Amino acid sequence: ARGLRSLFSSKPSDKDVQRVKRLGTLAVRILRSVYAADGPIDTEEARTVAALISALGLPEAESATLAAEPPKSVETLDVYGEIEPGIVKGLVRGAWHAAAADSLDAREESVVRNVGTKLGMAPDAVESARADVLARVENLRMTGLAAVDAIRFVLADSQDKLAERLATIAATLLIPRRYREEALTQIRHAAPVRSEEHTS
Numbered sequence: 001a002r003g004l005r006s007l008f009s010s011k012p013s014d015k016d017v018q019r020v021k022r023l024g025t026l027a028v029r030i031l032r033s034v035y036a037a038d039g040p041i042d043t044e045e046a047r048t049v050a051a052l053i054s055a056l057g058l059p060e061a062e063s064a065t066l067a068a069e070p071p072k073s074v075e076t077l078d079v080y081g082e083i084e085p086g087i088v089k090g091l092v093r094g095a096w097h098a099a100a101a102d103s104l105d106a107r108e109e110s111v112v113r114n115v116g117t118k119l120g121m122a123p124d125a126v127e128s129a130r131a132d133v134l135a136r137v138e139n140l141r142m143t144g145l146a147a148v149d150a151i152r153f154v155l156a157d158s159q160d161k162l163a164e165r166l167a168t169i170a171a172t173l174l175i176p177r178r179y180r181e182e183a184l185t186q187i188r189h190a191a192p193v194r195s196e197e198h199t200s
Contacts, residue, residue, distance in 0.1 A: 031048070033072060
């Protein structure tokens with residue numbers, strides 16, 4: 001909601017609404033294209049798409065129409081009107097993040113590079129965004145693992161499996177999918193927590 005939705009004021013003009021609709025629809029279609037590149041969209045991916053649509057704050061009928069759209073190939077995406085460089089960068093970075101969160105598939109990479117081309121982003125800028133996102137995913141892994149361990153350490157003496165439940169929720173929300181099983185396995189098997197492991 002901090003992204004495209006932030007374009008709204010308390011009383012958005014028709015121009016603002018149309019701008020959010022245009023850019024938001026493009027963002028949703030790009031996200032779907034990336035997710036569908038390596039196979040059918042799964043439950044978690046569909047939930048992420050639904051969350052993005054909700055964050056746009058569009059009228060209910062328009063949100064429902066957008067939610068019901070099937071994935072489109074990136075070649076058929078309509079890109080029209082002027083798009084600010086910051087929005088272009090955000091769209092490409094978001095596409096890379098969607099691709100990298102589980103595992104970076106060559107088909108997904110091809111989609112993201114095609115998105116960059118369609119949006120008029122220089123190839124070296126697309127590759128720079130890729131490198132930045134991969135570094136961010138690694139940072140999210142370490143941050144998420146530290147948060148999970150902190151929850152398990154602080155609540156180690158709880159008697160109602162509170163630590164397990166909260167740690168599982170934290171792992172699901174914070175850790176990219178490609179690394180999540182690492183934390184979930186430790187939670188399921190109640191592996192010992194080394195409190196000094198993440199202090200550096």
